[in-house]
Amino acid sequence: MAMWALLHLLTTALVLLSWPLTPATANLEGDALFALRKAVKDSNNVLQSWDPTLVDPCTWFHVTCDGDNRVTRLDLGNANLVGSLVPELGKLQRLQYLELYMNNLTGPIPKELGRLKSLVSLDLYHNNFTGSIPSSLSNLSNLNFLRLNGNRLTGTIPRKLTKIRSLKIFDVSNNDLCGTFPTSGSFSKFSEESFKNNPRLEGPELMGFVRYDTTGNCN
Template identity: 75%
Template sequence: MFVHVVAIFLLLLLLSNPFIVRINANFEGDALYAFRIAVKDPNNVLNSWDPTLVDPCTWFHVTCDHHNRVTRLDLGHAKLSGHLVPQLGSLQNLEFLELYKNELVGPIPKELGGLKNLVSLGLYHNNLTGSIPSSLSNLSNLKFLRLNSNRLSGRIPRELAKLGNLKILDLSNNDLCGTFPTFGSFSKFPEQSFKNNPRLEGPELMGLVRYDKDELCK
């Protein structure tokens, strides 16, 4: 009898303790709020992102599953300026990260390669700079990768060609250089996916890197 009473008490304690029940929500909320304070928001689209609320699932432009885990971040065309933050890479259940048509600057954090459930990464039409992180090759569930119309530079990581589920790729209108892969998943993408990169020399020849060109790609 005593054992049953103790078990019931512990169960009630677990259900009534907001720290235990909502620790995951707090963690995700902290990651999202780190992004909020890193950007300027002239239209107040992030006004509902209140850090005193333990559940980010109540915030606008955030979608959660039935376990209250963040699965979507939809902030396309929101006139946000500022930069991406590495904390976004801790949203382990995120499937859609859509931040297209804003005024974001700076690099793409390599930590985004930790979003193992990501299906779509939409960062197009911003002012992002730096290279494409090779860590994005860890996104094995990724189907849509749109990084076009930024100011990304450097070579295209060959590791991205192992993304077997990739259906849409757009790296056009950047400042990428060297060559682009023609093997793996990249074998199905047309040259339109890479157009308007003035320093991009074209496809690899017979799956081989043009090392003389890539060495000049900085």
């Protein structure tokens, strides 16, 4: 009887220890999303359901989750959001689609987005992002679509991005990028349309002659 009671106690303890794992993850991802809500002005109330007191952010509008209640998709394109992105978004480890196009988002693109190893699509086009393109985005080995066109990005195009073999669409047109654009690796299949309307962008790089320094500043 004592042995059965001990086994029952151990089993109960293991179950209790396992229960907080999913809510803890949900809270972490909910906190990351709520950080975004606090960083933007939401005049259309599209984020009204984003309640930080709820354990599970999968019940929020514009958020899609998988069977483990992990966030896989964020659909906030054309939502009239004004503000900036937050580095906390890098905590959404299973995020596959980050759709924030056609808003009025400003400031830099957080380098922490390079932690989103599951990301398939990063659509930040038609905003007002400034600063350079983070070289950390080269860590997104599953990325198919990278659209940053229609912003105010400066600096050079990181050559590290050419190692993303899965990249099918790349668009940085209508920015203020400078230097030359890469033509090696995955970039060999992109036409000049992907780079148009960058007045300080000189054209394709010549082998062994790249006119920018290691900081991404153009000479």
